Amino acid sequence: MFTINNEECIDCRLCITECPDRGISIEYGPKGEFGNDSTYNIDANKCTECIEFNRESKCAYICPVDCILLTNPEADDVLWAKHKKNKQNL
Numbered sequence: 001m002f003t004i005n006n007e008e009c010i011d012c013r014l015c016i017t018e019c020p021d022r023g024i025s026i027e028y029g030p031k032g033e034f035g036n037d038s039t040y041n042i043d044a045n046k047c048t049e050c051i052e053f054n055r056e057s058k059c060a061y062i063c064p065v066d067c068i069l070l071t072n073p074e075a076d077d078v079l080w081a082k083h084k085k086n087k088q089n090l
């Protein structure tokens with residue numbers, strides 16, 4: 001799956017809407033919604049590594065500071081199973 005390095009993240013939120021599996025969540029920091037100190041997380045149960053797009057990660061592609069990285073690649077059958085489950089839950 002992919003992981004976000006929040007130390008490098010500039011809190012632009014582009015990745016959230018880009019994820020086709022709704023796998024990225026935002027947690028506001030002490031400064032609140034517009035405080036530019038949010039933390040982003042990718043749900044390991046939802047991230048399909050964009051296998052339905054030939055593994056061309058939508059979030060990693062859109063990220064302006066390249067802080068979304070493939071840290072733990074998963075097998076195709078695991079990713080397709082998550083994809084199927086995600087579509088059922090949309």
Ligand code: SF4
Binds near residue numbers: 057
């Ligand atoms: S790699 Fe794809 S499925 Fe995984 S979090 Fe990024 S956009 Fe979502």
Ligand code: SF4
Binds near residue numbers: 010063
């Ligand atoms: S696209 Fe990159 S910089 Fe923007 S919020 Fe997501 S992880 Fe942070």
